[in-house]
Amino acid sequence: MTTTDPFAPxxxxxxxxxxxxxVAAAASEAxxxxxxxxxxxxxxxxxxxxxxxAAVVLVALAGVALRxxxxxxxxxxxxxxxxxxxxxxxxxxxxxxxDATRTVVPSSLGPVGPVSAFxxxxxxxxxxxxxxxxxxxxxxxxTAPPDNEIVPRDGVGTGGPHPHPAPGxxxxxxxxxxxxxxxxxxxxxxxxxxxxxx
Amino acid sequence: MPQEETSDRTWxxxxxxxxxxxxxxxxxxxxxxxxxxxxxVAEAFCQAARRTDLxxxxxxxxxxxxxxxxxxxxxxxxxxxxxxxxxPAADDATTLSAATLDLLAALDRLTPQQxxxxxLVDGFGLPSARAAELLxxxxxxxxxxxxxxxxxxxxxxxxxxxxx
Numbered sequence: 001m002t003t004t005d006p007f008a009p010x011x012x013x014x015x016x017x018x019x020x021x022x023v024a025a026a027a028s029e030a031x032x033x034x035x036x037x038x039x040x041x042x043x044x045x046x047x048x049x050x051x052x053x054a055a056v057v058l059v060a061l062a063g064v065a066l067r068x069x070x071x072x073x074x075x076x077x078x079x080x081x082x083x084x085x086x087x088x089x090x091x092x093x094x095x096x097x098x099d100a101t102r103t104v105v106p107s108s109l110g111p112v113g114p115v116s117a118f119x120x121x122x123x124x125x126x127x128x129x130x131x132x133x134x135x136x137x138x139x140x141x142x143t144a145p146p147d148n149e150i151v152p153r154d155g156v157g158t159g160g161p162h163p164h165p166a167p168g169x170x171x172x173x174x175x176x177x178x179x180x181x182x183x184x185x186x187x188x189x190x191x192x193x194x195x196x197x198x
Numbered sequence: 199m200p201q202e203e204t205s206d207r208t209w210x211x212x213x214x215x216x217x218x219x220x221x222x223x224x225x226x227x228x229x230x231x232x233x234x235x236x237x238x239v240a241e242a243f244c245q246a247a248r249r250t251d252l253x254x255x256x257x258x259x260x261x262x263x264x265x266x267x268x269x270x271x272x273x274x275x276x277x278x279x280x281x282x283x284x285x286p287a288a289d290d291a292t293t294l295s296a297a298t299l300d301l302l303a304a305l306d307r308l309t310p311q312q313x314x315x316x317x318l319v320d321g322f323g324l325p326s327a328r329a330a331e332l333l334x335x336x337x338x339x340x341x342x343x344x345x346x347x348x349x350x351x352x353x354x355x356x357x358x359x360x361x362x
Contacts, residue, residue, distance in 0.1 A: 007320065013223055023214060023247055024207075
């Protein structure tokens with residue numbers, strides 16, 4: 001066998017042209033008023049929710065800063081969000097580790113949901129909270145895609161358009177009585193406890 | 199180099215010029231698909247264009263590109279039932295040299311982890327720790343997988359290299 005570098009032909013290959021034009025276009029289109037999902041597609045205008053979404057992003061960025069700066073991994077789970085009466089603000093704002101590869105990402109309906117969901121890493125556990133005046137036990141269930149019809153990827157769930165660009169995530173659909181912070185926090189904590197025991 | 203927010207996006211162009219081709223080549227070798235490599239690296243730069251908080255933009259883009267490419271390959275494995283003898287690069291590899299196609303064919307015989315490890319460590323000279331970050335594994339695993347991949351790759355390429 002010769003000592004030729006087997007990767008030499010690879011290093012002689014030239015990428016196809018046109019990539020920079022795509023990047024430049026994306027940079028010019030990165031305008032306020034739209035949420036951008038993991039695949040880079042622009043989502044619906046958020047209008048009045050923009051301030052709320054921006055606040056959530058700021059919380060996430062603050063979390064990154066507390067962890068020592070921007071992480072090469074852009075998928076930073078975020079915790080508390082409070083929108084339209086669906087609140088989980090009783091939770092620890094830091095990610096809730098279950099083990100090294102699974103992270104619980106409390107989400108919610110509405111524009112904030114995609115923000116947190118698109119930050120979920122592959123393999124994460126995304127908790128979707130649904131508001132309703134129901135008993136927690138009756139509506140506490142654990143499902144995983146594709147059986148979970150509530151939050152299909154890039155689909156329309158029961159809560160309206162709800163992009164979920166984190167393939168490989170396990171989605172837990174939970175419903176808390178009245179959608180109160182305390183009830184939602186209790187559900188999340190029970191899910192975390194159950195996952196930790198599994 | 200820390201990212202600096204500038205209105206003219208000079209930092210983005212500089213980053214693109216320095217990293218686009220290497221990332222594309224690494225993804226090409228890892229995935230075997232020029233299309234997946236092209237889409238993933240372009241998308242990673244598009245996402246970088248929207249960020250203003252990147253401390254190490256180059257490392258960030260590499261990581262995001264590998265994440266996107268890995269997910270696309272996983273999706274293809276799920277969505278597309280290829281025949282066993284199908285060449286995943288055949289549909290979009292016509293512009294590649296014969297030598298590169300031989301290399302991709304040899305790499306295709308490896309497991310994804312072996313392929314990623316040997317490509318990044320041997321092909322691009324990355325430390326095992328850095329390769330482990332990109333492949334979501336441990337440096338030890340990278341070293342072991344690269345060793346196994348080296349042996350299999352040597353066997354696969356020997357007849358080609360020793361042919362008169």
